[in-house]
Amino acid sequence: MHKNTFLICLIMLVFGFTKPIIAQQLDTELKDLIKKGLEKSHFINIYNLDKEQSKVDQKLAKAVFLPKITFGASFTRLDDDITFDDDTQNLLLSTQKLLIKEAIGIPFNDAFPTNIPLTEIPNLQDKNILKSYVDLDWVLFSGLKAYNALKASKHKEASLSYVTTVEKDKIALKIIETYDKLALVYASKKVLETSKKYLNEQEFFVKKAIKNGLAIPISRKKIELAQQQLIAKELEYNHNKSLLIELLHQLTGKSRTHLLMLHPKIQLFSTEKIDSKKRNEIKALEEAEKATLYKAKMENSNFIPKIALKGHYEFIDDDLSLFDPKWYVGIGVKWNAFDGLNSSLKSKKTKLEKKKYSEKIREANEMIALSIINAELTYKSALQNSKIIKKEIDLSLENYTLINKQYKNNLTTLNDVLDALNDLEKANFKLQQSYFKERRAYTNLLHARGVLKY
Template sequence: MNKAIRLLILLFVFTSSLGSGLYAQHLSEELQLLITEAKAKNSSIKINHLNMEQASIETKTARNTLLPKIYLSGSYTRLNDDIVFDDDTQNLLVGTQKLLIKEAIGVPFNAPFPAGIPLTDIPPLQKKNILKSAVDVDWTLFSGFQVSNAIKASKHKHKSLEIANKLEEDQVVLKTIDLYDKLGLAIKSEEVIKSMTQYLEKQDKFVSSAINNGLATPIDRQKLSLAKQKLATKKLEAQNQQKLVIAVLQQYTGAAPEFLDNLRPDLLPFAIDETMESKKRNEINALEEAELATSFKSKMERNNFIPKIALKGHYEFIEDDLSLLEPKWYVGVGTKWNIFDGFVSKLKSDQTKIEGLKYREQINETEELIQLGITMAQLSLQSAKETSLMTQLEVDLAESNYELTNKQYKNGLTTVSEVLDALTEVEKAKFDLQKSYYNQRKAGIELLYAKGLLTF
């Protein structure tokens, strides 16, 4: 490819833009699949989901505080004897019964009680065999705004955990892309070595012919053999690096080894517009939600002084075993007003307010660190772009130098050592170019993450 055309292509890649950020559709399908599987396998994300479920249950628990609570109960009790009135009271009740009968049949007050008229036994206050079955209802009608504030606090806590989970997912995305690119770099390194091996094979044929014609010495062949051995060693290192990265990817994503073995990542840099505006980072959103949660929790604790209103009801299913003093059912409404609790509620509220102030300080500090991170990422990306341009020029120069040196060697104007040195420079420059692509992709991803534009 013409040198000028290469530079134009690189400049086009570096100056084009993805718009407002890097989205899933800008990545290869295989990389998207790896990211999805890595998220599904990540233990921290799973734990965050469980924490979110707990927060949801807390919200439901707070909301259900205002629902009536219904209890069924049953019991059997046997006393040593019936509970009855004392003798004097029983005699009084019997005498009263006689007077009422006399009055009913027209017998004078002072006359003796007529014989043969039965009297009703005085029932005991409580029989000794007691069988009970009842239903009770407790219903909080007004909680003094504690329930509403508890619901709001738990909702914001859930939102904070949800955003924190997105932060964990972003870290998974960053690591998966980096591992994917490292695999691409290892594969490209092996490809560079293979191309260098082909150069050496051609050079070996020429040297063998030159030796036969007395134009080269066996030492030249030995030098070529040593160069081949060095390349073989580097090729083995590149293959081992591939195996290691694949092993890490398999452990991190859970993807099938067959799928990972067939990956061929492309290291072309992402096209990124450095002037695009930043979005509010999830770190800030999570802290703000946590701050709101503490605010409503503080209100809930402070509202402990507001009167609470509740309803209570009771109904007995078995009436026969009730004592003479027990009702069959009752319903009541009552209030509870905490006038003074030793400043406990106020101190709890003040403690929660301080927690909210701590979150505010974390927000301010995080905003400063994010801005610093954006600046550092922009500088890294600019440096990586310049390095890629410079390295491409080095590749062109090294290839031109090799071609010239090779021609000189074939014309007997230089040695095979200089040819091998020139070939080594080509190898180094090509590898450095692939590494510069890797560094540029990494710097671009870090800038998008710093600006809150890494969206998946």
């Protein structure tokens, strides 16, 4: 009775861990690992910084229309004052005398009074020049260059956003796969435990048989060899477990202690109709294509006239020359009629880049269509394989039930019962492996159709 109870408990343990859990979404622990992995990813952080740069480029394009105000000051010393020549100075002094005589009523031909001072003729420019000023430069129309630059930056930012999502998908897929592998390794532990119990039972009966002269010593050596092989498998289990824990640690940044406390199980997604959505890879290429289009327009806009306003104001007027204004304001037009084909060649090069993106989009669509077909076929194959293994389990269970009945009626040995149970255990683990492949295939199908959620 005790032996039968032990076997019944053992068979319940077998079916307990092989039953799949149908889930429509990832479990909480796996979601948390993916979240940590995305936060830790250096690639994603770099892409986010690239997006921030694109936003700055957009602000730079808008800032073209903001007025630029510049304050400045300078001091210059010339070798000498700049003055009128002697003839011009004499002419100006004579004219001054005539005006004074006319003002005080002295006849034109009379001599100029010596007691009336004359004003000195000012220098055209003093040799010491001190200036303090403010300049205003204000672009009123950039010839659509700033507008096209703004649109190009926006599409570049959108492209980088989709590229970031593509990278996130890759990281999520890697973490899901590693997590599932860890679940499969933990499932294999139960097989090892059952095999160990099986070998201990075998060893007990072989020793008893040898003692009673019913077996030879070589049987014990076979048991010892099997036990050594089991030790090697346990070492392999520990190696695989440590390796997967280390990989999850690197991917997510989670502590090894925390990861060792996880108890992942292979969970199947609920199968439902999957509608395909445009992949982020395609969206990224399309946005990059639009960015190159506006970049080409920006380069062509070099031939459109630009309009700008210019202003200047002098704070210090003492050292200004006779020809220097105190302030001025003006509006000007700049029209680049011919730049040596530089802009047109750059635009042509950018248009060729746009064509390259068009080719990449067509290639990506073809590859995605192929990946969807491959994922569907792989998933169907995994489902069929699971069905076959379930049949194997049914057969192993029937065989175990039959042998167990024979054992109860003393028609066979306990070794035969344990052999049948071991076969059942291995068949259940094969089903776990098949569920692992099924889950991998379905995850890849979700990703291929662009509907993977995490």
